Amino acid sequence: MLKTNRVGYWYGDAENKLFENVNLEFLKGRLYSIIGKSGSGKTTFLSLIAGLARPSEGSIEFNGRELSKIGLLNYRKKCVSMVFQSYNLFSYMSAIENILTAMSITGSKNAGNKKYVLEMLDQVGIDEASAKRRVSRLSGGQQQRVAIVRTMCCDAQLVVADEPTGNLDETSTKDVLSLLQKIAHEQQKCVILVTHELDVAKACDSVIELHQKKFEYV
Amino acid sequence: MNFVKRAFLNVKVKMGRSLLLFLVMSAILLFVLAGIIIQQAANSAVSSAKKSANATVTLAASREQAFKKVSRQSGTRPKLTLPSVSIATAKKIASSGYVKSYNISNSASVNASSFSAIETSSSSQQGPQGAGAQEQQSGDITLSGVSNTAQLTTFSSGGSKIVEGRGIKASDADTNNVTVEKQLAKENNLKVGSTISIKNTSKKVTKLKIIGIYKASSTENSGFGMMQNDPSNTIYSSVEKVNSIKGTSGKATSVTFTMNNPANAKKFIKSAKKQLSSSKFALTADDSTYRSILTPLNNVSSFANKIVWLVGIAGTIILALIVILMVRERRYEIGVLLSLGEKRWKVIAQFFSELLLIMAVSSIVALIGGKFLGNTVSNQLIQQTTSATSSLTVGSNQNQGPQAGGSGLSQGQANVGNANRKGIGQNKQLQSLDVNISLAAFLKLLGFGLFIILLATLLGTINVLLLEPRRILIS
Ligand SMILES: Nc1ncnc2c1ncn2[C@@H]1O[C@H](COP(=O)(O)OP(=O)(O)OP(=O)(O)O)[C@@H](O)[C@H]1O
Numbered sequence: 001m002l003k004t005n006r007v008g009y010w011y012g013d014a015e016n017k018l019f020e021n022v023n024l025e026f027l028k029g030r031l032y033s034i035i036g037k038s039g040s041g042k043t044t045f046l047s048l049i050a051g052l053a054r055p056s057e058g059s060i061e062f063n064g065r066e067l068s069k070i071g072l073l074n075y076r077k078k079c080v081s082m083v084f085q086s087y088n089l090f091s092y093m094s095a096i097e098n099i100l101t102a103m104s105i106t107g108s109k110n111a112g113n114k115k116y117v118l119e120m121l122d123q124v125g126i127d128e129a130s131a132k133r134r135v136s137r138l139s140g141g142q143q144q145r146v147a148i149v150r151t152m153c154c155d156a157q158l159v160v161a162d163e164p165t166g167n168l169d170e171t172s173t174k175d176v177l178s179l180l181q182k183i184a185h186e187q188q189k190c191v192i193l194v195t196h197e198l199d200v201a202k203a204c205d206s207v208i209e210l211h212q213k214k215f216e217y218v
Numbered sequence: 219m220n221f222v223k224r225a226f227l228n229v230k231v232k233m234g235r236s237l238l239l240f241l242v243m244s245a246i247l248l249f250v251l252a253g254i255i256i257q258q259a260a261n262s263a264v265s266s267a268k269k270s271a272n273a274t275v276t277l278a279a280s281r282e283q284a285f286k287k288v289s290r291q292s293g294t295r296p297k298l299t300l301p302s303v304s305i306a307t308a309k310k311i312a313s314s315g316y317v318k319s320y321n322i323s324n325s326a327s328v329n330a331s332s333f334s335a336i337e338t339s340s341s342s343q344q345g346p347q348g349a350g351a352q353e354q355q356s357g358d359i360t361l362s363g364v365s366n367t368a369q370l371t372t373f374s375s376g377g378s379k380i381v382e383g384r385g386i387k388a389s390d391a392d393t394n395n396v397t398v399e400k401q402l403a404k405e406n407n408l409k410v411g412s413t414i415s416i417k418n419t420s421k422k423v424t425k426l427k428i429i430g431i432y433k434a435s436s437t438e439n440s441g442f443g444m445m446q447n448d449p450s451n452t453i454y455s456s457v458e459k460v461n462s463i464k465g466t467s468g469k470a471t472s473v474t475f476t477m478n479n480p481a482n483a484k485k486f487i488k489s490a491k492k493q494l495s496s497s498k499f500a501l502t503a504d505d506s507t508y509r510s511i512l513t514p515l516n517n518v519s520s521f522a523n524k525i526v527w528l529v530g531i532a533g534t535i536i537l538a539l540i541v542i543l544m545v546r547e548r549r550y551e552i553g554v555l556l557s558l559g560e561k562r563w564k565v566i567a568q569f570f571s572e573l574l575l576i577m578a579v580s581s582i583v584a585l586i587g588g589k590f591l592g593n594t595v596s597n598q599l600i601q602q603t604t605s606a607t608s609s610l611t612v613g614s615n616q617n618q619g620p621q622a623g624g625s626g627l628s629q630g631q632a633n634v635g636n637a638n639r640k641g642i643g644q645n646k647q648l649q650s651l652d653v654n655i656s657l658a659a660f661l662k663l664l665g666f667g668l669f670i671i672l673l674a675t676l677l678g679t680i681n682v683l684l685l686e687p688r689r690i691l692i693s
């Protein structure tokens with residue numbers, strides 16, 4: 001599904017590359033985790049495959065088409081969906097409004113289907129009352145589950161998550177992790193997450209470590 | 219959820235911030251509206267002043283040119299002969315689009331025959347002197363030929379009034395019809411319908427029929443200064459009658475053109491001069507009434523204009539700063555929108571819509587408050603400007619006095635009298651400066667408000683255009 005061809009990246013100075021010659025392939029129906037030391041460039045790499053920035057060298061292909069051909073805006077809209085450590089929901093909206101907004105922007109096939117969204121939220125343990133409350137009044141675990149349901153409701157085949165469990169306790173971490181597994185295995189999407197927690201990494205289908213400018217399968 | 223819906227929701231949920239924006243926006247719009255209202259009121263007052271204030275241009279022999287000739291003929295006794303204006307030429311000039319109406323006038327000095335003229339001490343003293351200087355002025359009665367008495371300034375300004383019968387009209391052209399002064403009529407027992415007779419300089423008797431009696435203004439003395447006898451001795455007739463009595467034809471002493479629009483007096487003079495081949499004639503404009511009204515109104519108008527622009531600029535800056543802060547605070551929201559693939563212009567459109575929504579409410583508040591504010595400000599402004607200009611007109615009269623010099627003290631006094639009357643009239647007009655919110659003013663306000671928030675949004679959201687969506691990942 002996603003392929004990187006000799007991808008390299010640096011901020012400003014080409015002498016200080018964060019990583020170079022990265023050749024990785026991510027397949028649909030699988031859950032990947034990327035681990036590595038703090039400051040090694042994991043988030044930076046994620047931003048490249050999420051279409052938030054262009055690689056300094058090399059190219060990235062999505063289903064055989066280069067991202068630059070698809071157009072980053074279009075790619076973000078149609079192909080990729082993101083989950084963040086700090087949830088990044090629209091604080092002035094309810095859970096259901098957040099998801100409906102994302103669906104309408106990305107043009108998801110279920111756009112506007114409130115019932116579908118409520119069902120999906122119910123599956124992750126968020127009842128209708130909570131779904132209609134402003135998200136800033138939900139707990140961190142609940143908010144992250146809303147963020148993941150947002151991803152599930154959008155049609156994007158690729159899901160990238162930067163430390164999605166970073167702010168959560170053990171139970172919430174398990175909930176979120178099982179949801180991400182569900183997305184990979186049941187929805188047959190490709191999920192790539194960055195994590196510091198070994199337990200989380202171990203629960204993934206593949207673990208890739210960024211170490212000394214190189215990505216290696218563990 | 220599209221950006222309009224998002225804007226609605228945001229304004230509703232973030233009540234505190236919306237309220238703050240609402241207050242700022244109301245204040246800005248209030249001032250803009252007050253400015254617009256005053257401006258419009260001043261503009262409409264200017265146009266009504268244009269209609270009500272008559273500017274006239276008088277075509278007459280140029281005294282300057284006549285005097286030049288006199289001084290060249292050195293040795294001989296100086297004799298001032300003023301050329302008369304041809305009525306045909308005057309009519310040609312009057313066909314110009316600038317002219318609303320015109321009044322032809324001439325005069326003849328005649329002697330009362332079937333009645334007696336009013337004698338005052340001043341006229342009996344001045345009489346012989348006048349006769350010595352100018353043969354023409356030997357009579358005790360001035361027969362003043364006009365095309366229409368109603369158009370004479372002494373009548374239109376309300377100084378002289380028709381008290382019985384009617385004044386001279388264009389239809390009186392080839393008749394014996396005349397209008398006499400009330401005092402003269404009383405002394406001689408004359409009534410409307412009475413017939414009188416006069417003698418011209420060659421003792422020829424002419425019969426005249428009284429069709430109206432007028433009351434002369436108390437201050438006015440028909441422009442002839444002290445040389446002229448009592449104002450009651452002026453009899454108005456048609457121009458043609460005066461010509462036939464004098465033995466001339468198609469001639470006039472002066473022609474007064476009333477302008478359609480006082481602002482065009484200068485343009486009219488220019489075009490009329492081309493039609494007048496001779497430099498023996500002069501065209502003089504009297505648009506002082508119009509100007510004295512115009513100046514304070516233009517001051518008000520330009521002040522209002524400045525208010526609108528100043529408030530507009532200040533408002534744009536204030537709003538832009540608020541939007542910048544708002545954008546900073548909502549960076550993550552913007553980042554998420556961008557990460558979802560929302561177009562940047564739609565993000566900016568959301569901010570604009572939020573401001574637009576608040577502006578809609580603010581403009582209603584401004585509408586309520588604007589009338590009040592506009593009234594207060596414009597009243598104060600008018601008080602200031604009128605007091606300033608009335609002191610100015612007095613000043614200019616004092617300057618005129620010495621200039622007029624020997625030509626006659628009475629003329630100077632008459633001018634002061636005129637100026638005072640004009641001053642009062644002008645105050646009346648300005649006190650009623652109508653402050654009303656028209657639909658046009660409201661639309662103008664909306665347009666201005668729209669422009670302000672558009673500019674503020676653009677200035678405030680440049681950040682959004684530059685924002686890297688990746689920033690939301692690295693928090
Ligand atoms: N915009 C930027 N400009 C310059 N340097 C940057 C920028 N963003 C990140 N960096 C640097 O690039 C390096 C990699 O950053 P990145 O956030 O990708 O690391 P990370 O692996 O995600 O770290 P962490 O595990 O702490 O999240 C860091 O040294 C960081 O300081």
Ligand SMILES: [Mg+2]
Nearest residue numbers: 042043044162
């Ligand atoms: Mg990181």
